Amino acid sequence: MSAPxxxxxxxxxxxxxxxxxTWVLQAEAGQVTVEALETILARATVPILRQVEERPAELVVxxxxxxxxxxxxxxxxxxxDQRKAKA
Numbered sequence: 715m716s717a718p719x720x721x722x723x724x725x726x727x728x729x730x731x732x733x734x735x736t737w738v739l740q741a742e743a744g745q746v747t748v749e750a751l752e753t754i755l756a757r758a759t760v761p762i763l764r765q766v767e768e769r770p771a772e773l774v775v776x777x778x779x780x781x782x783x784x785x786x787x788x789x790x791x792x793x794x795d796q797r798k799a800k801a
Contacts, residue, residue, distance in 0.1 A: 725761055726788040733758035734792060759785070 736754045740746045746754075762781060766774045 722765065723784070723788065725765075726784050727792055729758045729761050730785060730788040730792045734789075734796075 733754055736757070737746060737751070740750055740754065762785065766777055766781075769777070
């Protein structure tokens with residue numbers, strides 16, 4: 715899979731931002747349970763997985779490592795942006 719487009723990267727960043735914002739809200743209310751974390755993560759991945767929902771299952775499975783790497787990169791970028799904003 716080639717590098718994601720700028721539009722795809724922004725969708726990933728938006729999903730990760732939503733994940734982090736939801737997690738922070740949950741954490742303010744108390745400890746975030748494993749179940750809550752799984753729910754938050756599942757909700758955040760929906761827009762990303764919609765990009766590949768029309769593809770054959772074998773292709774989706776093959777693309778998952780790339781999607782996870784892209785989400786991780788977006789997570790690091792969003793965290794860095796948040797730290798810069800606080801500084």
